[in-house]
Structure formats: C-alpha cells, structure tokens
Amino acid sequence: MIQHLSEIVDEARKKGKKRLAVAYGQDTHTIQAVYEAYKEGLVEPTLFGDKEVIEAACKELGIDMSVFQIVDEKVDTKCVQKAVQAVVAGEADVLMKGLVSTDKYMRGILNKEAGLFPPKGVLSHVSISEMPIYNKLIIMSDVAVIPLPDFKQKIKIIGYLKQTANLLGIECPKIACIAPSEQLLPSVISSTEGALLAKMGDRGQLGKVVVDGPLSLDVALFKEVAEHKKVKGSLVAGDPDCLLFPNLESANVFFKCTTHLCGGELAAMVMGTKVPCVLTSRGDSAKTKLYSIALACLAAK
Numbered sequence: 471m472i473q474h475l476s477e478i479v480d481e482a483r484k485k486g487k488k489r490l491a492v493a494y495g496q497d498t499h500t501i502q503a504v505y506e507a508y509k510e511g512l513v514e515p516t517l518f519g520d521k522e523v524i525e526a527a528c529k530e531l532g533i534d535m536s537v538f539q540i541v542d543e544k545v546d547t548k549c550v551q552k553a554v555q556a557v558v559a560g561e562a563d564v565l566m567k568g569l570v571s572t573d574k575y576m577r578g579i580l581n582k583e584a585g586l587f588p589p590k591g592v593l594s595h596v597s598i599s600e601m602p603i604y605n606k607l608i609i610m611s612d613v614a615v616i617p618l619p620d621f622k623q624k625i626k627i628i629g630y631l632k633q634t635a636n637l638l639g640i641e642c643p644k645i646a647c648i649a650p651s652e653q654l655l656p657s658v659i660s661s662t663e664g665a666l667l668a669k670m671g672d673r674g675q676l677g678k679v680v681v682d683g684p685l686s687l688d689v690a691l692f693k694e695v696a697e698h699k700k701v702k703g704s705l706v707a708g709d710p711d712c713l714l715f716p717n718l719e720s721a722n723v724f725f726k727c728t729t730h731l732c733g734g735e736l737a738a739m740v741m742g743t744k745v746p747c748v749l750t751s752r753g754d755s756a757k758t759k760l761y762s763i764a765l766a767c768l769a770a771k
Contacts, residue, residue: 471639475600475737475761478638482767483511488563490515490763493553494546494576495568496523498531503759504566505533512767516541516556518549519568546570550578557745558585566748571588572614579743586743592626594619595749596634597738598765599728604691608728609634609643609712613721614749615740621663624714625676628667630726630741632679636767643711645671646690647683648720652701653740654684660716667714675732682706682716687724729758737761739769746770 472478472495492504496519507513517524521542528535544719550570556562564588567575587593595614598607602707611627612619619627628645635643647664655661664683669761671681682704693708701707717720728734740747746766750759 472637475598475607475735475764478598478737478761478768479510479512479764482764483765484679486769487511487514488767488770489513489561490564490566490767491553491556491562492517492519492566492568493506493578494519494549494570495566496520496527497569497729498527499754499756500566500568500759501527501533502531502756503763505531505537506756506760507767508537509761510764512764513564515539516553516562517568518543518553520544538693547574547578548645551581551584552582553585554578561743562747563770564748564763565743565765566763567750572749572751575749578617579740579747586745586747588742588744591742592616592623593740594623594627594630595738595740595744596627597629597725597736598634598638598761599725599734599736601728601732601734603732606709606711608691608710609638610721610725611714612718613715613725613738614718617718619717621666624663624667624740625670627714628676628681629677631714632677633741634765634769635711635762637765640711642678643679644706644709645679645681645712646685646706646710647681647714648690648716649684649685650686652684652686652689652696652699652707658684660684663677663716664714680705688711735761736770737765739766741769 495517696707
C-alpha cells in the first residue's frame, strides 16, 4: 500500500511513460515539475505555450529545452483547446493545466464539441494530502470543480474517492462524510445526506467502501476527539482514508491549510473525463505538480 506521495512516482514509473499535454505550460513551476516528471521516466511532454517565454523559463531553470516538444501558441485559451484536441485525438494520455486560470482550463475540458467530457458525466476533483502532522495520506474531494454537490453527485464522488484509494492499494477505503457535527441535524443537508450515504454504504450500495457520516472534521481525523465526544460504533472516526466535503468552500479551505499551515504536499487530478486531467493551483509547488502528474499517470490507461 502506498503511504507517501513519493511512492506514487515509483508506482507510476512501472507503468511506462505517458504522453503529457500541458496547456499553457510556460511558467517555471510547471516546467520544473514536467521536467522532473520527464527525468523520473513518467512522461514524454508536449508544452502548448509561447515558445519564447518557455525558452526564457528553461534558461532561468538551467533546463535543456530539447526534452520538450513545443507547440508555439501565445493565447492561453487556444493552448487549452489545442492540448484537449491532442488528448481526444489519441496523441496524449494525460492533460495538465499550466499557467492558465482554472475556469479557462475547465471550460476547455467541458466543451461539448471537444469530446473529452462524456455526455451526462460528472466531473470532480480529487486530491491526496500528505502532512507531517498526520499519520497517513488523506484523499479528499471536491476542492475545485463542484461548488455544492447534490446527493447524486456525492454518490459519484464517493466512487472517485474509492478509485483513487484503490490506486494507492487501499482495497476498502474508509470514507468520512464531513458535516458541522457528528450529531444528526435534520435541518443541515450535509448532516442528513451524510447519514443516508452511511446507510447506503452499510447496505453495499456504494461498492467496497466503509462510509460514515455525519462526522465533524475533528471527529473524523482524530480518534481521541471521537472518544471524548463518545462517538461509538464507527469504523471511520479517527482513521479515515477519504474525506467527502459538503461544498467547495470547506474543501478548498482544508486543501490550502494542509500546505500553507501544515507544511503538507499534495497530488490532485480531475476525474470523470476520458483521461486523467492534472489540476493544481498556479501557486502550488513544483513538487506538488510532480506528484499530481505521477497520480494522473498512475490512473491513465
């Protein structure tokens, strides 16, 4: 079982190199991460961006520009369009966001004419956090795509959390449905839906997972808190593999706290598309972007 983000790199390498299309890949963080992924034997990269800017960034970093195939395009939205086209045409196995903003990247993915997003599909963002203050990797969703997932979308997200956990070697992941309190509050949607999802999990309707909810974040993460609050009979409280957040705001805040306050690193990707799509923040470190590339490569067919 994978216990550290660095091990994702090792496992992805075993699958052989994947062809990576990077949309607007011209900032130093992205180029550094892609170059590291290339050196690790993970990818054959194509950068869609301004060739002169890419050349200057490579010179600043001391990177041999010849390792990249470059498609010269100065407009960020056109870079996204061309990178998506490359993936849909079978010329790339993984898509990655560069310096382009998330909304432009997502519009390119969701473009019905492009063919990357299947009809009636559910797009969601899954990330994995490794924090020095916590004893295991934590998989979480959704911090970037669905603002307020409805019940059907939460079922789909649980499936994505399960798939990601399986990639890490976790056969039956423990999933906590996060709410303001571990007590059932009938007027709070995250509370009632957490309870419903937990019952569906008990009855095997969600596949090979253990789901519990509602659980407050502290009860979900820390066994001593669960014991202090007298939460009994939970197989998830204090030992989750995955956190299902009720909305984008709460998930995004936790996501950023893990790095900026807890010194953690992340791996993240978009799921629900025909191929894995790397989606990280423009402010994320090169290491987080490398881990995200590795995760997407591990998930790619």
